[in-house]
Amino acid sequence: MIADMESTFDVELKLGRDGLVPAVAQDATSGEVLMLAWMDAEALERTLTTRRATYWSRSRGEYWVKGETSGHTQEVVSVAIDCDNDTILLKVNQTGAACHTGNRTCFFTELTGAAGEQA
Template identity: 75%
Template sequence: MSVPARPSGLDPAVASRLKRNADGLFPAVAQQYDTGEVLMLGWMDDEALHRTLTTGRCTYWSRSRGEYWVKGDTSGHVQLVKSVALDCDGDTVLVKVDQTGAACHTGDRTCFDADVLPLGR
């Protein structure tokens, strides 16, 4: 589902550096700020990034529901933003957070601990 085309309060200097997919989205990796643990990957558009930067809470675009969602509003598993960085290509953001509770919708702390793939060495 495409993100609605609408103005954003995002700083134009930041917006001009972003590379978005055909739906106007870019990946946002959430990482625990003090341990480096990778928690989850979500999708943002300019407005979601603007809200994340200005509220101190991670806001994502739900591709399945077609709406913005603030992590923790329904679950209580809040992500308080400590820093946000744009990668060198401008196509991904890294959001360092202080995660309360589970980051994954399955109830796990991280989305990346349940299915480690074997290496063919």
């Protein structure tokens, strides 16, 4: 876990070919997975400095702070990185919906079928 959110992180991220890593936002209280977005080292640094979730928009090609336009903000409680240094986990206090569709979480569509069935 990156303990000191006020200082520069000392972990070397293993960025993908596009210079990004996935960042999973999880509700700090309930543990519910809220969304997946993308970060680079700059987005992570901004997040650690401001305690506001900052991501890289692949479609717009720019940084965005969650809730800056919608008001559905993510106050970052803690930041952890996985064992391979290629995925970030943000535990956040979510205000409003996390999903752009207005749902609390982006993971509201349950798939059914072959995975739970026996042949």
